[in-house]
Amino acid sequence: MSLRVLFLGGAGMIGSAVAAELARRGAELTVVTRGEPRRELPDAVRHVRADLREPGAVAGVLRGHEYDAIVNWIGFHPDHVRDGLDAVVASTGQYVFISTCSVYARPVPLLPITESSPRRQPVFGYARDKVATELALEEAYRERGLPLTIVRPFHTYDRGVIPILPGWTAIQRMRSGRAVVVPGDGTSIWTLMHSSDLARAFVPLLGNHHAVGESVNLVSGDLLTWDQIHRVLAEAAGVRDPVLVHRSSEDVGAAHPPWAEVLEHDFRHSMIFDTTKLSRLVPGFAPAVDFSHGAREVLAWYDAHPELQRVDPVLDAAFDRLTNGGSR
Numbered sequence: 001m002s003l004r005v006l007f008l009g010g011a012g013m014i015g016s017a018v019a020a021e022l023a024r025r026g027a028e029l030t031v032v033t034r035g036e037p038r039r040e041l042p043d044a045v046r047h048v049r050a051d052l053r054e055p056g057a058v059a060g061v062l063r064g065h066e067y068d069a070i071v072n073w074i075g076f077h078p079d080h081v082r083d084g085l086d087a088v089v090a091s092t093g094q095y096v097f098i099s100t101c102s103v104y105a106r107p108v109p110l111l112p113i114t115e116s117s118p119r120r121q122p123v124f125g126y127a128r129d130k131v132a133t134e135l136a137l138e139e140a141y142r143e144r145g146l147p148l149t150i151v152r153p154f155h156t157y158d159r160g161v162i163p164i165l166p167g168w169t170a171i172q173r174m175r176s177g178r179a180v181v182v183p184g185d186g187t188s189i190w191t192l193m194h195s196s197d198l199a200r201a202f203v204p205l206l207g208n209h210h211a212v213g214e215s216v217n218l219v220s221g222d223l224l225t226w227d228q229i230h231r232v233l234a235e236a237a238g239v240r241d242p243v244l245v246h247r248s249s250e251d252v253g254a255a256h257p258p259w260a261e262v263l264e265h266d267f268r269h270s271m272i273f274d275t276t277k278l279s280r281l282v283p284g285f286a287p288a289v290d291f292s293h294g295a296r297e298v299l300a301w302y303d304a305h306p307e308l309q310r311v312d313p314v315l316d317a318a319f320d321r322l323t324n325g326g327s328r
Contacts, residue, residue, distance in 0.1 A: 003027040003207050006067045006092075008052055009074035011037030014098075014156055017195035018071075019045055021203045032061055058084025062091040069094040069206040077129045078136040085140055094147045094212055096205070097137055101154040101217055101273070102127035102266055112274040115152075115215045124265035134215075141213065149205060150215035154271065157294065158195040159301035160308070164229060165259060165267070166319070168302065169312045174234045179243040179323040183252045183263055186227030186244065189270040193220040194289035204282045211281055219273045220287040229291070236295035245323045256318040 005027055007015060015031075016039035022029045023042035030046040031037065034053075041047060050057050052074060062070075062084065070092045075081040081097070088095050104113055105120035119134070121127035140146040157163040164170055170180045201218055205211045224232075227244060234242035249268040253260030278285065289297075302308050 003069070004067045005029045005206055006061075006065070006070045007031040008058070008061075008070065008072045009033060010071060010098075011039055011041060012073070013039060013158055013161060014153060014195055014198060015039070015073050016041060017158065017199040018202050021196075021199035022206075025203060027203075027206075030067075053080070055083055059087035062087045065091060067092045069096055071096040071098065071206070073098050075133050075137075076126070078133050081133055081137060085144060085146060089145055089147070092147065093209070094149055094207060095137075096149045096151055097134070099130050099134055099150050099152045099215075100127065101152045101219065101271070103131045103134065103152065106265055106269045108269065108271070111270070112272045113217070114274045115217055115277055121265065124261055127266070147212045149211045149213075151202065151205065151218050152215060153198060153218045154191055154193065154273070156193050156195050156198050157298070159297045162233070162298055162302070163192050164226075164233065165262075166312070166315055168309050169315050169319070170230070171233065171237050171299070171302070172309070172311050173316070173319065174237055174239045174242045177243070179245045179319070180230060181252060181319050181322045182226050182230055182244050182246050183249045184226065184268055185246050186230075187225050188268060189223050189225055189272055190229065190267075191219055191222055191271060191273060192224060192229070192291055192294070193218070193222070193287065194294045197287040197289055200288070201278060201282055201285050204285075208281060214277070214281070216277055216281060217273050217275065218278065219275060221273065221275045222287060222291060223272060224291060232291055232295045233299070236292075236299040247322050252318075252322065255322050256315055 005022060011031055011033050019029055019041050023044050032048045032050050034051045050061055052058060070088055075097055103119045105118040119131050121131055134150055137148050141148040173180050197220060198218055230244055249263040253263050
C-alpha cells in the first residue's frame, strides 16, 4: 500500500523537493495551501486550498481522512500549531514538524551539535518562535499522545537560491571586479545542503515509527568556510580570483541594518553537526550533490533567467562603504 502523506503548507523550495521525491517513490500526497503553490508540484499530487490559520481549518481538512504522516511546514509560532491537534492525533501515526537548526544556542557550548544540544534564542525572532513551537508540541507529545517527529533542516538551497546573504548582488560585484564583503574573517564553518539531498534524507523518516518521539538534524555534514562558499560561487560564475573583503559582523550590521540580527545570532557562529541519528534512522544516506556541483547549477539557472538577476541598490551601496573602510 502506498504511503499516504498530508502536507500542511510545503509548496516552497524544500517542500516541493520532498513532494517530488515522494511522487518518485509512488506515495499518495495531498498538499494544502492557502493560494497557488510557489513552486510547481508533481502532477500526481492532490492540491487542496484552505486557510490553515482559520480556527477549525485543520480539523476540517482531516475530517474523513487518515494519513501515515502529516507534515507541518507552516508552524512558525506556537499559535500556528495548537489548532486541530486532537484531530491530528486521531488521523495519523506521525506528525512531523519542520523546525530549524537555528534553535540551537549561540555560541554553541560544545561541538559538534547533536539533537540534544541546548536550545536557546532570546533575540532572533524566527529561531525564538521555533523553539517555543517545538516546546509546545513536545508538551502535546507527552500529555496528549501527539505522535511527534521534529525535523531540523539547516541551510538548504537549490538552483533558484544563491546561498549567501547578498544573493545576486554579490555575484554581480564579483563579475564586475568589485569587492564583496564577507562578515568576520571568512573562516567560520557552515554547512549547506541541496534540496534534493534533503528530500532523499527526509522521505524515509515518514511513516517510520522509530522516528516518533525523536528530533532529527537534517544536514549534509559537508563543512565549508564562508570564504570557501564565496570562492566556489565565484568559480561557478566564471570569476577566478574574487575580491573578498572581511569586516566584523558588527560593522556589516551597522552598514546594512536588515542583516544585524541574523549575523549576530546566527551566521557569525561556526556550525558543525553530528549526523549519527540521521544515519541510524536513514541507513546508507549520503549527500549526492556537493557544493561545487550545486553552485554550477545555481549559476546556470540564474544565467538562463535574467529576470532573477536583481541587484539590491541599498546593499550595493553598503558594500561600497564597507570596502572603502567605513561602516555607515
